Amino acid sequence: MSNVNLNISELDRDLLNELDIYIEATVDPNGSLINILHKAQLIFGYLPHNLQLYISRKVGVDAARVNGVVSFYSYFTEKKTGKNVISLCMGTACYVKGSEKVLHKLLKTLDVQKNEVTEDKLFTVRDVRCIGACGLAPIMTVGEKVYGHVKEDMVEGILNQYRGEE
């Protein structure tokens, strides 16, 4: 597979140091793979193949197993994301409350495909399964921040809050 980059030396040294500190402070790294992957995604923004291989060797879990875990959970992403990751819940409650319309509005406004990065590198839109806050349906998160009862006409306003930062 030609599109697999396994060159560990291309990973950002400073970010790796941050991850190493976390792994070294973990009592049982071999049994804490998911926590380590969470941390790695927080630091790098995504989990590229060479980072998964690095973690595999550092933690002593086979790369196939690491990749199995990463590709199983929809929370983990192997693709580079924009600065702000927008997750729109497509679980049953959110869906019937109209989350699909919000998703279309988001993609149209940002002129981007699902899981891709916008041209200004600010956003990536992902649809996720139930995130357990059905009372707020339809629900959307931007980074760590949660937006409930989202409607199509609120999309522009929410996006502008993040555009202003730059």
Place this chain on the structure above:
Amino acid sequence: MKNINIVINNNELSVPEGTTVLEASRNVGVDIPTLCHLELPDFGIVNKVASCRVCVVEIEGRGALSPSCAEKVYEGMVVKTDSLKAINARRSNLELLLSNHPFECLTCQKNLDCELQSLAEKLNIREIHAKGIKMDYPIDTSSNSIIKDPNKCVMCRRCETMCNEVQTVGVLSAIKRGFDVVVAPAFNLDMVDTSCTYCGQCVAVCPTAALTERNDTSRVWRALSREREHVVVQVAPAVRVAIGEMFGLEPGTISTGKLVTALRRLGFNAVFDTNFGADLTIMEEARELVHRIENNGTLPMLTSCCPAWVKFFEHQFPELLDVPSTCKSPQTMLGAIAKTYYAEKMDLNVKNLKVVSIMPCVAKKAESARPELSKEDELHVDFVLSTREFGHMIKEAGIDFTSLEDGKFDNILGESTGAGAIFGTTGGVIEAATRTAYELITGENLEKIEFEQLRGLEGIREATVSIGDLDLKIGIAHGLGNARKLLEDIKAGKANYHAIEIMACPGGCIGGGGQPYHHGDQNVIKKRQAAIYEIDKATPRRKSHENEMVLKLYDDYLGEPYGKKAHSLLHTCYVPAEKI
């Protein structure tokens, strides 16, 4: 142990605590179908993931059906395996598996040897009611040994168990989830880009043709048909005790003579015995061991006959590359001699001489393609066929195997001793080496040839053999997971063996990835082992250094064993590799 009283299909019975419903049902003549289930306990092989749901039964008081392979008995349990509800559920579950399976049974490599196919017949499937999307994944043909076709995978996870738990190679995992899930290497890499050892144990247990060996029979047919080519063949020790299974003979039937006749009928110009190569290996390896002991060389010395084992340590223990013997494997030693000594004797142009190996192994295919196992750009071995492929060629040629008269190997590279024969089983290589090392070190005749302490099937064994003043400490491991444990001990400086034998496959070559399928019956492998020791017993000469044709080879051509010429032709080097 406490006994538990249960009822299966109105039969009352009492079984030990911890028994599964599947096991208990066999006591009352009930044959519950299984697919993912695999258990060869004496070889440490257990796959009990209950993923296929083909063995579900009704348990009184429960709404849902339960997988009998994983369900343990409890006091007062009432089981129904033959209710319409259970029968229909099993059939529906199988239909769902089949709905997503390519219907190319007629041309499939596993045709009539496929567990999914047998199950469809057993469960009386005549129509697939579920119509759905079919998978459409590329087939991985990247390696010289193993073909991986994810479209035929039923997610039984047996290959994962073999690769991860038994062999600890760690190449295969379920990747992605739901309908998209595939068993694959990390990042869906091609097999050739991973640390796969090509041991073929995934192939040995795959119930379908999702994992098979690369089929090289056409290449061999073509070589045989070319007038200008002189095609010679060699047969590994473990093939002769298993090939009969392809023709309905009992496992462990010794078919050496028939097999030689079959090869002559197929048109090979000469039929050689890899057991000769094994004797030659011992001449070199026993001397290498004595040399290392006498000259404070690296100890322990590990055997190097098994190509999956070689690949395993190159990827997993690249810092220990000086530990294994430098001896080439018997198949490549014989190939090397065929393309030099034999070619010269017969006045053959090496370019027109092809060497074919019949091996119980799929890793031997990849081994034969290693560039260092060649001389002046001519590979020592050109084609490798598994025992299974050889069986298919015999059938294709219309040869009635069971009625064949016994033939004899060509004398020149065909004579062998009992020591060469036992290379086919775990413990055999080191026993053969010990027989020769004993006489080399003491200069005395070894009276008691059989070293019982080296035999058996435990995953890791150790024994001390007194040779004169020396207490030779020997370790033996079969299965790469067991090999890993020994290697970890060596790395940690905890092991003080002189010599260690390692075979990648459970049982050694008799349980190789290229053998006729055992379909989960461990007695098949045990019977093959008993037959190997029978061959040894019945062979007039039982020490490698008493093989007259091997001695003649040294006299005529090689010079001193472990000498300069032997080194250049019969020894090799190892290459550190990455672990992925």
